[in-house]
Amino acid sequence: MIGPRQGASTARGSGPQSGADRPDPSKVEVLLIRHASAGHRNGSSPDDTTRRLDAKGRASAQRIAEAFGEHGVLSISSSPIIRCVETVEALAASTGHDIRIVAMFGENSPPDGSWAALEDVVGQLLDDSTISHGGPRRAVICSHGDIIPDLLRLASLRGTRFKGRSGNAKASVWRLTGWDGATFATADYTAPDDVTADQF
Numbered sequence: 001m002i003g004p005r006q007g008a009s010t011a012r013g014s015g016p017q018s019g020a021d022r023p024d025p026s027k028v029e030v031l032l033i034r035h036a037s038a039g040h041r042n043g044s045s046p047d048d049t050t051r052r053l054d055a056k057g058r059a060s061a062q063r064i065a066e067a068f069g070e071h072g073v074l075s076i077s078s079s080p081i082i083r084c085v086e087t088v089e090a091l092a093a094s095t096g097h098d099i100r101i102v103a104m105f106g107e108n109s110p111p112d113g114s115w116a117a118l119e120d121v122v123g124q125l126l127d128d129s130t131i132s133h134g135g136p137r138r139a140v141i142c143s144h145g146d147i148i149p150d151l152l153r154l155a156s157l158r159g160t161r162f163k164g165r166s167g168n169a170k171a172s173v174w175r176l177t178g179w180d181g182a183t184f185a186t187a188d189y190t191a192p193d194d195v196t197a198d199q200f
Helices: 055-068 082-095 111-127 147-157
Strands: 002-006 028-034 073-078 099-101 137-143 161-163 173-179 184-190
Touching: 028 111, 028 147, 055 082, 073 082, 073 111, 082 099, 082 137, 111 137, 111 147, 137 147, 147 173, 147 184
Parallel strands: 002 099, 028 137, 073 099, 073 137, 161 184
Antiparallel strands: 028 173, 173 184
């Protein structure tokens, strides 16, 4: 399911909340997912952006849906590139959420633009008065091997603490937790084969 909006978009619901009605921002979690396997890059082909998930990638997408489908995902955003969209389609189907297409999560986007788009995702979670979910407010963002390191670098410069191992494998997940209005408190990495409901 793909929503009609392009780029950073406004939150659904009845508008911003304020004061005591606004949720605790420290309960926001963002799951940064690198798209799953989609064959081999051909940088000389103008059709490289149309590569679809291969069999390994489809299995990874199903694993992601099984891991997060029951874990309070409230928002799903993706790069416009089809291999990213396909990575979160099964998750969207299991949660009933549309996929928000965000241009700034696409390849070669400027880091500041990608960070602003991430902040927009967080703001929507906090401002959406239709959400009654009491646990962590989780958003999924599916992007690329160049954008995710950019976002992590900017988070680090703002003071995010990185826990455990690092990586950038296809279908891997970075979990960013504890939003404070400017950055996240912590970031931790989960390799593709370890993406299970028990890990989150």
